Amino acid sequence: MNLTLKIWRQKNATSKGKFVTYKVSDISSNSSFLEMMDVLNESLVLKGDDPVAFDHDCREGICGACSMYINGRPHGPDKAVTTCQLHMRRFNDGDTIVIEPWRARPFPVLKDLIVDRSAFDKIIQAGGYVSVNTGGVPDANAIPISKVNADLSMDAAACIGCGACVAACKNASAMLFVSAKVSQFALLPQGRTEAAERVQAMVAEMDNQGFGNCTNTGACEAECPKEISISNIARMNREFLSARICAPKVKEGSGGGI
Amino acid sequence: MAFKYSSVTKKVVMALAGLFLITFLIVHLSINLLLLFDDSRELFNLAAHFMATNPVIQVFQIVLFGGFILHILVGLILQIQNWMARPTRYKVEGYSHTSFFSKFMIHTGGVILAFLVIHLINFFFKAKFGEMPEVMINGELYEDMGILVIEKFRELPVVVMYVVWLLFLGFHLDHAFHSALQSLGLNHSKYTPAAFGISRALAILIAGGFILIPVVIFIAQ
Numbered sequence: 001m002n003l004t005l006k007i008w009r010q011k012n013a014t015s016k017g018k019f020v021t022y023k024v025s026d027i028s029s030n031s032s033f034l035e036m037m038d039v040l041n042e043s044l045v046l047k048g049d050d051p052v053a054f055d056h057d058c059r060e061g062i063c064g065a066c067s068m069y070i071n072g073r074p075h076g077p078d079k080a081v082t083t084c085q086l087h088m089r090r091f092n093d094g095d096t097i098v099i100e101p102w103r104a105r106p107f108p109v110l111k112d113l114i115v116d117r118s119a120f121d122k123i124i125q126a127g128g129y130v131s132v133n134t135g136g137v138p139d140a141n142a143i144p145i146s147k148v149n150a151d152l153s154m155d156a157a158a159c160i161g162c163g164a165c166v167a168a169c170k171n172a173s174a175m176l177f178v179s180a181k182v183s184q185f186a187l188l189p190q191g192r193t194e195a196a197e198r199v200q201a202m203v204a205e206m207d208n209q210g211f212g213n214c215t216n217t218g219a220c221e222a223e224c225p226k227e228i229s230i231s232n233i234a235r236m237n238r239e240f241l242s243a244r245i246c247a248p249k250v251k252e253g254s255g256g257g258i
Numbered sequence: 259m260a261f262k263y264s265s266v267t268k269k270v271v272m273a274l275a276g277l278f279l280i281t282f283l284i285v286h287l288s289i290n291l292l293l294l295f296d297d298s299r300e301l302f303n304l305a306a307h308f309m310a311t312n313p314v315i316q317v318f319q320i321v322l323f324g325g326f327i328l329h330i331l332v333g334l335i336l337q338i339q340n341w342m343a344r345p346t347r348y349k350v351e352g353y354s355h356t357s358f359f360s361k362f363m364i365h366t367g368g369v370i371l372a373f374l375v376i377h378l379i380n381f382f383f384k385a386k387f388g389e390m391p392e393v394m395i396n397g398e399l400y401e402d403m404g405i406l407v408i409e410k411f412r413e414l415p416v417v418v419m420y421v422v423w424l425l426f427l428g429f430h431l432d433h434a435f436h437s438a439l440q441s442l443g444l445n446h447s448k449y450t451p452a453a454f455g456i457s458r459a460l461a462i463l464i465a466g467g468f469i470l471i472p473v474v475i476f477i478a479q
Contacts, residue, residue, distance in 0.1 A: 006349075019349065069348060071350055073353045073354055098349055100348055103344050103346050103348055104344055105344065105345055170361055172340070173265075173340070203266055204264060206265070211265075212342075212343030213268065213269060214441075215363060216436075216440045217360040217433075218360070219355075222354050230445075231450070233440065233445075234445030236266070237440075237442065237443035238443030240264070240266045240443075241442075241443055
């Protein structure tokens with residue numbers, strides 16, 4: 001296959017950046033999108049040019065590192081795949097492909113197609129965990145959990161934190177990511193203990209990072225490589241509201257007396 | 259001020275105000291349709307008189323204006339934050355599969371607001387503060403709101419303007435009811451598909467019902 005690539009090139013976080021057009025030829029239709037990028041970069045290196053910088057790690061769709069906005073869609077035209085699992089057979093010979101980095105204020109471009117996604121880490125640090133005491137290993141099946149909740153929690157936990165939801169959202173909202181992380185714990189008894197504080201802390205950090213607001217367009221759900229459902233966003237709203245409305249008025253140090 | 263409330267709280271306010279405005283539209287439409295079913299305008303004039311004088315309705319009128327202002331202001335604040343969240347736009351955009359109208363709520367909302375001002379000047383302020391023609395019903399004098407409406411809708415430009423306006427109202431409503439439920443956290447595998455259906459039905463019935471009135475009056479003259 002012969003392709004024309006329009007790629008966003010930006011030297012560093014502070015430089016301006018622009019689109020540069022490249023031609024690649026003799027690309028196998030069986031190669032992955034990132035392998036096609038490798039071919040391009042090899043030719044650039046041989047010419048003495050700076051290769052296109054992009055994030056990648058496992059190249060099997062589970063690490064969440066790859067992040068390319070291809071022809072107006074995060075992770076390209078396929079449903080439920082990451083960029084690394086996208087194959088060149090999804091394109092036609094002679095196509096022009098526009099490749100952009102994720103665009104969001106909390107995801108500043110570091111170089112070319114690489115963005116800084118540590119805003120997600122900040123949200124996880126705010127409450128995306130369960131506190132577990134050290135000591136003997138507890139029996140894995142000591143706490144009964146309903147099959148439905150176990151499945152829903154597992155579905156939410158499938159989120160790899162790639163940021164495609166933010167990239168797809170017209171508002172650059174991180175609600176799908178945050179709601180998946182809230183849901184995976186909220187659905188399990190081990191996560192209930194800190195559920196009220198967690199959802200409030202994570203929503204506050206999400207707002208603090210400068211992500212947009214959800215307008216329920218569903219673009220995130222359509223583009224998520226792990227098919228996280230927006231029903232998680234509703235669950236997060238529910239959790240947030242009940243945490244706010246139902247929180248008892250307890251003074252610190254009062255021992256829980258009301 | 260309003261910026262300090264969390265995104266979820268603002269969405270909830272937006273949803274509650276929106277749902278309240280939908281109930282207002284249904285009441286407004288039901289009264290307007292009386293014009294089509296009663297050539298003497300008696301039913302409509304009595305209903306209009308009730309809406310203009312009943313003390314409970316008067317209180318709700320203030321609540322209604324509050325609902326409008328809240329929905330518009332919070333909507334604007336949310337939208338400004340959303341624009342700020344993506345300072346650099348994409349070169350190729352919007353190929354994700356989403357409902358078409360959900361992406362243009364601020365735009366359809368803006369068009370609705372612009373025409374709403376004209377609409378209030380045309381009818382609401384005229385009825386409230388202007389000189390009104392009067393009519394005798396059961397031996398008592400009432401304001402003839404009906405003739406005001408009918409005379410307005412005999413002019414083609416006015417009818418066209420209203421049809422366009424109401425189409426935009428329909429576009430806005432298409433992403434209203436189910437979106438409000440989602441913002442309130444009311445999502446369920448069994449009922450959410452029905453909520454989508456209700457949303458579409460409300461959009462078609464409310465916009466269609468309102469459009470019927472100027473069109474029928476214009477054709478019937």
